[in-house]
Amino acid sequence: MSVAEAPEERAAAEPESEAWQPKIVAFCCNWCSYAGADLAGTSRLHYPATVRVVRVPCSGRVNPRFVIRAFQRGADGVLVAGCHPGDCHYSTGNYYARRRFLLARRLLEYMGIDPERFWVKWISGSEGPKFAEVIREMSAAISALGPNRKAREEE
């Protein structure tokens, strides 16, 4: 079992290969954020190829356990993207997601996972540019943090 160091120590201790790119798993809701991501595509906006989108019907479908599993399986960052509160296609799903993830991120932080690796953003179906911007920002931020080693399964 690995006990990881603080981020500052990690960066010094682990020389990463030049080619390391963060792996970001993004749970996107079909009606808003996934549509926003599609719009970024039709608008030909560019962002780093670090993200892998898992489509869900609603941000309320995302169980915090999925987030942990993503980190376990090698994700360096996890994004949950849903409709703006009040505009959920299923009317209330993202309200529950909001509460749940407020707590989940605090618990992750408490248990020592860097909270900056877990993002929750509200992106509507018309916000293609915002989706691209979020991925760009997140890629940069996760790159700066380096690879996640905490709670990660051994290869």
Added chain:
Amino acid sequence: MPRVGVFICWCGSNIAGTVDIARVVEAVAEMPQVVHVEDNKYTCSEPGQASIRKAVSDHRLDRVVVAACSPRMHENTFRKTIAAAGLNPYLLEVANLREQCSWVHEDKEAATVKAIDLVRMAVAKVCRHVPLFTSQSPVTKRAVVIGGGIAGIQAALDIADAGHEVVLVERTPSLGGHMAQLDKTFPTLDCSACILTPKMVEVAQHPKITIYAYSEVEKVDGYVGNFTVTIRRKARSVDETRCTGCGVCMTRCPSNVPNEFDVGLGKRKAIYVPFPQAVPNKATIDREHCIYYQRGRCRICERVCEAKAIVFDQPDELIEVQAGAIVAATGYAQFDHSVYGEYGYGQYPDVITGLEFERLVCASGPTEGKIKRPSDGRIPETVVFIKCVGSRDENKGVSYCSRTCCMYTAKHAILTREKIPGSRVYIFYMDVRTAGKGYEEFYRRATEEYGARYVRGRVSRIYPKGGRLVVVGEDTILGRKAVVEADMVVLAAAMVPQPDAGAIARTLGVSYDQDGFLTEAHPKLRPVETNTAGVFLAGACQGPKDIPDTVAQASAAASKAAALLCREALETEAMIASVDESRCSGCLWCEAVCPYKAITAKTITERVRGKNVSRTVAEVNKSLCHGCGACTVACRDGAMNLLGFTNQQILAEVEAVCL
């Protein structure tokens, strides 16, 4: 063991231009469970689909992954393809290699690696797909149209003519909306009331249309085909079955109240019929201004009403209507220009909006059709029109163009010149957008025939001087200041949604954009549907538009609604929640989070230790469940799962984004 077939699309060069298809094919062929992989230039085309069908048969595939454009584009297309090949349509997964890969990544190597990952995720997920089935739900053959303006009227007529019942709900005391306030309509200069009133009467007389005027939709429950709409019939304090619309009460009522129909320029009584051609032609008492309700005295109307129709203690009435489809036609409002200090903060009485001008110029208006200054009643000699007040202004107004103002300002210019011979008309503009049929010609008439003077530039200030208004603007074409001493200024205020558009949207369960307009399902291909099945849009509530476009959209919405109502039954969603009763604890925390009240408690009986024991489990109503998955997360022990997005499927996708 699943036998997965993977079909990778070039999409012409859309995907192949960035993603190395050959490499993806090679990598996919190595994936476990994949027994067949091929690539196609255009998988969605007929040959492409035929190739899928053939492969399903040749290779005995029981799961299919199509790696192509977004599933939001073609998931349904490919579901039909594999259904035609004999597979359950839900044994399909689409990997998005276009909108979320080739179109957004410049780095070809990274895009190819990502494409392989995306296909791997789709394969992992599809291996856990099981056949899913829809069921049937009945359709109530009635539509509710919300809004009694021209959009709602047209939609109601079209749906009723198609043979279905319609309930038309309008919140003001009469149908007609803003179109009833207009004088003449462009580009033909038809009298608005003359073309609107016959339609209003047709609605009133149509055997299949029920009108609830002075009513509002309070709540919408249910789902497509089976909505329950709760309508509040506000109390008019008048018995509609007795009132003959004779108008005697209005002549005797002592209160004088600013008239909303005249946008505050005229007065009405506390008991009133909004305008002479009102449908229904029934009186209404405005309780906030009625002396009896405010101070307990008067009741003159009651004494003089021969039909004995006044009912002071009339309560609101709540009515539940069952409907299969809903059309939202809630219309627009005018932008409040008082944010513009340069135009006087809404405090100069002779600076008015386009709608107020319509009431002045309208024969049934407060000045009987004479264009008079609100301040002193004089006929103006010089009228200045300012366009784009609020529109196209990201700083203080709205960012969009309101579409109708260029035409109605040209119309106002023509009417002014007609009614006031010798008058001078100046129009300050940024652009002139007159794109419809006959519109450009109409604008040319305004300048060439009627001598309206168009000045390209903005107005920086209006100030009063000796009873007139000095308009200081710029003529950018001539490159100099343009100052006009005017008697009246008309602002083309932006067309904005109703102030409670957000609340309306939430009641209907539809989305709205940052400007408050209700959102269509697709801006090009589905302009009258919303993302909420069974709710359609018509008119300015969806975006600024003029009467011809409104009528066209209303008919379009009506045709969609009628097509829905024609069906005997609707297919329910197949990707719904499902309870594993052997695990379910019966805690029903799922019920608390379901937005559609689709979960109820059910008692089941089991044999435990030799005895029959009853216990409670959750049950999902197949017709009500929309498949959001909130229950699945609320369920701690995993008894609830969402078919099509099960815990196992999502975990498999996450696992496939490998270390």
Added chain:
Amino acid sequence: MKAVAQDLTADLARLEELARSRARELLEAGTVRLVLGHRQAWTGPTAVPHFVTTPEAAGLLVTGPGCAAGIAKYVLDEQDKEGKVAVLARGCDTLGIRRMIVDKRVDPEKVLVIGLPCAGSIDPAKVANAVGADAAAIARVTPRDGRVEVLLHGQKEPVGGPPLDGILRDVCLACDQKVPSGCAEVLGADLAVLAEVSARPPVLDAGDAEAEVTRIESLSPGERYAYWADVFSRCLRCFACRNACPACNCRVCTLESYDPKWLGHPTDMPNQFMFHFIRAMDVAGRCVGCGECERVCPAGLPLMSLNRKLSRDIRLLFGVERPHVPGDVEPLGRFEPEDPEEFM
């Protein structure tokens, strides 16, 4: 700290008599088939759960500070059987039972909750520390004159011990349910000293009780991870915490599920992390603060630090005043349109 002016001992003894006679009465009348309470342990000063099915066995029931074990959870096991169960419940037990009733796992018709006012239960480690002996050497602890008397094994006379407040468990010092509520009946409501002691506000306020939470929050992320890695390295995955917790009342536990397999058997950090994360999130907003998880853990893991952290966050973020008192809908089953967004 206000000392107990009069002797609690007499009231505690009287309460025990009331409990025994009530149990006897209920069993004789056949109103219930089982009374859940405590009896003296075979060794040591604490009491263990006692399942009384005959009027005679009622004579073994004990109440008082020795009763640390929570007995609410046993009600769940009894649900399958016919007939009614009575529980001699302290405040923590009543909350646990209410939790299971709100979760629809316990039928309120099948349980008779008899409330017992409580002055707190002892922490043997604190006693041992106070008298300078080994915890295993303590035979009995009796409150007397505001302090406790500690009898060690092999001794004839007890030694004077510290004040009662000094040796109560932390959960008891923080408890605001010492007078149980929502019970069908309450025994000993007229026992004046006990009533006065149990009506006092908690010695430890929320801030004190959450001191450990605050301490952990003040560490750096690396230190925090190291702390929990160390804690979890001792976790046996024995499931005692889950077994003892009244909020963990699912028929089939997700932590043992093979499909989906949320976590594997190995006790490596990723799996330990998942176990405790899942349990903490599932219990979030539903924890009644009884502390049973921590009490029963054979490895002595500070599990309440996880639950208290989330209880506190729920209080701060969602304005839920007392998250440990079960309401009709749990905090995560509700929302406010104006819920905070923090990092979103």
